[in-house]
Amino acid sequence: MQFVDTHSHLYEPEFDEDLGQVILRAIHDGVYKIILPNVDLQTIEPMLATVGKYKNCYPMIGLHPTSVNTDYMSVLEKIYTFMTEKKHSFCAIGEIGVDLYWDKTFREEQMKAFCEQMYWSLNLDLPVAIHSRKAFDEIFLCLKKLNKKTFQGVFHCFGGDLNQAEKLIEMGFKLGIGGVLTFKNASLVEVVRKIDLKHIVLETDSPYLAPVPFRGKRNESAYIVNIARKLAEIKQLPLETIAFETTKNALELFPKINA
Numbered sequence: 001m002q003f004v005d006t007h008s009h010l011y012e013p014e015f016d017e018d019l020g021q022v023i024l025r026a027i028h029d030g031v032y033k034i035i036l037p038n039v040d041l042q043t044i045e046p047m048l049a050t051v052g053k054y055k056n057c058y059p060m061i062g063l064h065p066t067s068v069n070t071d072y073m074s075v076l077e078k079i080y081t082f083m084t085e086k087k088h089s090f091c092a093i094g095e096i097g098v099d100l101y102w103d104k105t106f107r108e109e110q111m112k113a114f115c116e117q118m119y120w121s122l123n124l125d126l127p128v129a130i131h132s133r134k135a136f137d138e139i140f141l142c143l144k145k146l147n148k149k150t151f152q153g154v155f156h157c158f159g160g161d162l163n164q165a166e167k168l169i170e171m172g173f174k175l176g177i178g179g180v181l182t183f184k185n186a187s188l189v190e191v192v193r194k195i196d197l198k199h200i201v202l203e204t205d206s207p208y209l210a211p212v213p214f215r216g217k218r219n220e221s222a223y224i225v226n227i228a229r230k231l232a233e234i235k236q237l238p239l240e241t242i243a244f245e246t247t248k249n250a251l252e253l254f255p256k257i258n259a
Contacts, residue, residue, distance in 0.1 A: 001239065006201045006254070007129060011049070023221075059088065069109065070106075076116055097132050114130075118151075128153035182226060
């Protein structure tokens with residue numbers, strides 16, 4: 001069986017001491033490709049250093065919504081320049097989006113930064129990884145402004161309801177499903193039960209949101225198998241089917257990781 005972890009921050013300091021072992025555990029458990037999103041200017045170099053050292057890791061690039069503040073335009077200019085210098089091949093733009101869970105101070109700036117990066121996606125023909133937290137209305141408003149019916153991308157760490165899921169699927173998005181699926185009383189279970197497997201990709205969001213039985217501990221890419229097992233249980237399908245279908249979905253969504 002082979003899995004793709006479509007969202008993992010393995011360049012974070014939490015992995016400084018044992019990243020090599022983390023990568024080996026992932027490979028041992030069948031996670032043969034790992035996609036790394038950066039979050040700001042400062043995380044580009046650590047991410048690329050990780051990608052350079054481990055050939056099964058692939059980079060995205062973007063500005064995370066919680067990294068947006070008053071100077072977001074100058075930051076975006078620097079990221080865009082870095083991205084278009086062609087020194088590195090980025091497989092997607094991400095993670096980008098809107099996050100109003102803790103702080104709404106930069107709501108307008110977040111929306112403008114998200115829209116700008118969506119334009120990058122369309123102009124450069126790259127998929128996106130979208131972070132949305134307490135911001136579905138804002139995300140949909142931005143997408144509507146783009147005057148396009150369908151998109152290439154994934155809603156990372158999807159946590160919405162069935163109506164939102166169906167709306168995103170209609171717009172061409174995949175749903176990124178991670179450790180939250182394994183949590184007790186997770187409402188996500190009933191949503192996922194009603195969604196066709198062809199719309200789902202797996203992710204860990206390491207080092208965050210570790211699945212049961214590791215909840216509360218550092219997450220890592222090998223734990224994607226625990227998420228897959230829960231998905232297999234919900235769908236009443238063999239684990240091998242979950243691995244095959246979600247990997248197929250990921251490779252189709254991110255064609256540059258096939259190189």
